[in-house]
Amino acid sequence: MRDIWTVFRKEIYRVFSDKRLILSIFILPGLSIFLIYSLMGTFLGDMEEDLESHESVIYESNMPSALRSEINSEYSVEFHDATDVNREILEDNVLEGEYDLVILFEENFESKIANYETEEAPDLEIIFNEGEQNSTRAYNQVSAILNNYQQSIIQNRLDNPEDYLVYNLNAVQLVDEQNVLAEGIASLMPMLIIIFLFTGAMSIGPDAIAGEKERGTIATLLVRPIRRRSIALGKVASLSLLALLSALSSFVGIILSLPKLMQMDDNMPDVSIYTFQDYFAILLVLLTTVIFVVGLVSIISAYAKTIKEASMLIMPVYFLAIIVGMMNSFGADVNHEMWVHLIPIYGQINILAGVLTFDYTIANLLVTMASSLIYTLGFVILLNAMFNSEKIMFSR
Amino acid sequence: MESLRVENIRKTFNLSRKQRKLQNTDEKRKVAVDGLSFEAKPGEIYGLLGPNGAGKTTTLRCISTLISPDEGDITVNGMSVKNESINVRRDIAFLTTELKLDEHFTPNYLFDYFADLHGLDKATKQKRKAFFFKRFGIDRFAEVKVADLSSGMKQKTSLAIALVHDPGTVVFDEPTTGLDVLTAKTVTDYLVELRDLGKVVIISTHILSVVEKICDRVGIIVDGKIKISDTLDNVRKESKDGTLEGIFFDYMIEGGVADA
Numbered sequence: 001m002r003d004i005w006t007v008f009r010k011e012i013y014r015v016f017s018d019k020r021l022i023l024s025i026f027i028l029p030g031l032s033i034f035l036i037y038s039l040m041g042t043f044l045g046d047m048e049e050d051l052e053s054h055e056s057v058i059y060e061s062n063m064p065s066a067l068r069s070e071i072n073s074e075y076s077v078e079f080h081d082a083t084d085v086n087r088e089i090l091e092d093n094v095l096e097g098e099y100d101l102v103i104l105f106e107e108n109f110e111s112k113i114a115n116y117e118t119e120e121a122p123d124l125e126i127i128f129n130e131g132e133q134n135s136t137r138a139y140n141q142v143s144a145i146l147n148n149y150q151q152s153i154i155q156n157r158l159d160n161p162e163d164y165l166v167y168n169l170n171a172v173q174l175v176d177e178q179n180v181l182a183e184g185i186a187s188l189m190p191m192l193i194i195i196f197l198f199t200g201a202m203s204i205g206p207d208a209i210a211g212e213k214e215r216g217t218i219a220t221l222l223v224r225p226i227r228r229r230s231i232a233l234g235k236v237a238s239l240s241l242l243a244l245l246s247a248l249s250s251f252v253g254i255i256l257s258l259p260k261l262m263q264m265d266d267n268m269p270d271v272s273i274y275t276f277q278d279y280f281a282i283l284l285v286l287l288t289t290v291i292f293v294v295g296l297v298s299i300i301s302a303y304a305k306t307i308k309e310a311s312m313l314i315m316p317v318y319f320l321a322i323i324v325g326m327m328n329s330f331g332a333d334v335n336h337e338m339w340v341h342l343i344p345i346y347g348q349i350n351i352l353a354g355v356l357t358f359d360y361t362i363a364n365l366l367v368t369m370a371s372s373l374i375y376t377l378g379f380v381i382l383l384n385a386m387f388n389s390e391k392i393m394f395s396r
Numbered sequence: 397m398e399s400l401r402v403e404n405i406r407k408t409f410n411l412s413r414k415q416r417k418l419q420n421t422d423e424k425r426k427v428a429v430d431g432l433s434f435e436a437k438p439g440e441i442y443g444l445l446g447p448n449g450a451g452k453t454t455t456l457r458c459i460s461t462l463i464s465p466d467e468g469d470i471t472v473n474g475m476s477v478k479n480e481s482i483n484v485r486r487d488i489a490f491l492t493t494e495l496k497l498d499e500h501f502t503p504n505y506l507f508d509y510f511a512d513l514h515g516l517d518k519a520t521k522q523k524r525k526a527f528f529f530k531r532f533g534i535d536r537f538a539e540v541k542v543a544d545l546s547s548g549m550k551q552k553t554s555l556a557i558a559l560v561h562d563p564g565t566v567v568f569d570e571p572t573t574g575l576d577v578l579t580a581k582t583v584t585d586y587l588v589e590l591r592d593l594g595k596v597v598i599i600s601t602h603i604l605s606v607v608e609k610i611c612d613r614v615g616i617i618v619d620g621k622i623k624i625s626d627t628l629d630n631v632r633k634e635s636k637d638g639t640l641e642g643i644f645f646d647y648m649i650e651g652g653v654a655d656a
Binding site: 002003006007010013014017018212215216217219220221222223224225226227390391394 | 410460461462463464482483485486488490492495496497498499500501505509510512513514515557
């Protein structure tokens with residue numbers, strides 16, 4: 001135990017006595033996430049604001065005045081007459097984003113509609129640019145009004161419009177704010193937590209193990225009278241703490257940037273929806289997950305000859321973790337099957353999503369934690385064997 | 397204090413494709429040490445002399461328990477490196493250019509760290525630190541990071557750290573290679589002091605003058621096999637011209653390592 005503590009202390013001291021490491025492991029991840037996400041939020045907010053305040057430029061010909069008044073009353077629109085404008089010019093301007101919409105009504109549009117029994121249905125052509133948000137938005141707004149316009153005309157043509165009413169739809173929308181917020185948090189947070197834990201472990205694991213091999217300092221350690229198991233445990237324990245702190249930095253960064261990112265008017269999300277038991281469950285899953293991730297990163301680092309090789313070998317595992325994380329995010333249902341909780345990473349993300357959406361059982365939580373601990377124990381045994389292997393420790 | 401016995405050890409390594417190409421061989425395994433035996437006694441400095449690639453470092457790494465012999469055994473103070481490796485490590489100091497110091501730390505921190513790994517109590521740790529730091533002049537750079545030290549300073553720090561636990565057996569691989577004259581003298585002088593304290597001291601070197609200057613017994617190793625192991629005087633007597641250099645080159649020529 002004393003040896004594990006000595007190795008643990010040294011690894012912790014190594015990081016905390018180096019300003020550059022403190023900056024790169026604990027400050028930069030959180031700070032960069034905060035800045036990137038806040039900028040993204042600000043950018044999205046500005047874009048939304050621009051869209052809202054934009055006055056649509058619509059070129060029209062022969063538009064019924066009632067329709068024009070309707071559009072004008074609903075939206076901010078600048079109408080121009082397109083009657084004498086060449087069609088190619090109209091299309092070019094829509095493509096270039098100068099005009100948002102062109103609506104070409106056939107001549108005598110209203111009278112043709114009125115005399116529908118003797119005349120053919122008049123033509124109506126709308127030109128818009130799907131690649132321009134302002135144009136698409138103007139199209140959607142005008143389409144909605146045109147639909148209503150068409151409905152009212154159809155009703156006027158019928159003797160008894162009520163006969164065509166099949167039912168009265170009355171949709172009552174109830175919102176459980178707590179669940180909406182929980183679903184929002186759970187759609188992204190478990191995946192982010194796994195990513196942050198991996199990046200935290202990846203930023204220190206290769207240096208602490210493969211780095212020792214590369215620098216030749218591992219031999220200095222191996223000639224001391226301590227069990228290789230103690231070295232393995234000391235390394236895994238210290239790396240777990242450091243990875244957890246690094247992940248915490250990223251976590252703080254994302255929490256602080258959430259109001260900007262989610263356009264919540266600078267209000268923090270109300271995390272009081274979770275009880276002490278929920279937070280405790282999250283903490284337990286985090287702790288068992290971090291040692292699992294660190295164990296995995298340590299095995300790869302011990303196998304690699306250099307830091308560069310270790311980082312390279314960890315990458316596919318990292319990408320796999322991201323893919324697994326994505327499979328279980330963005331509204332995916334929490335899986336309650338017991339065996340699912342035995343799958344590394346997937347099970348952990350699943351139970352995190354379950355806890356965050358108040359949809360988990362204690363049995364599932366315990367199985368996830370127990371499986372993480374068993375996997376980690378396996379990693380430590382393997383790491384011990386690797387530290388005992390001449391071939392792995394001294395291969396060049 | 398008992399002696400250090402190397403008994404008929406054999407050690408082979410797998411050769412990677414790259415190594416096979418470099419050594420111009422098709423053999424997948426290389427015999428680094430083959431049936432090697434010798435004994436080093438307390439109060440003596442034993443010099444393992446041989447050209448590069450002869451198996452000196454492999455032998456010393458087996459003694460230090462960094463690697464394990466495939467056959468045979470080594471006993472340090474009566475303890476087998478195969479079965480009691482942790483106890484052997486408690487009683488041995490191993491220093492080689494292969495063992496590096498973590499450049500991020502200071503000599504002061506590293507001394508404490510390795511003293512803790514050896515389970516030294518605080519008072520003993522401070523006493524030994526005071527002694528070594530004064531003896532090797534480490535005091536003046538004790539708080540400087542290893543990365544900023546000269547190679548001589550690093551070697552002195554390595555020496556102090558290797559001896560932190562006052563071991564009975566001291567194993568040094570090429571103790572003076574790459575050092576300036578002054579640091580090399582500090583190291584060899586201290587090895588003589590250790591011998592005078594009754595410790596078992598083994599060094600490996602390809603520098604004849606180092607053996608001539610400090611060794612009491614010498615073993616000449618060529619191609620993983622020990623050719624002769626005796627007192628320095630007796631080894632000299634085996635030579636036609638009565639010199640260590642003479643017999644050393646005789647064995648080199650015999651082994652095809654040097655031209656006649």
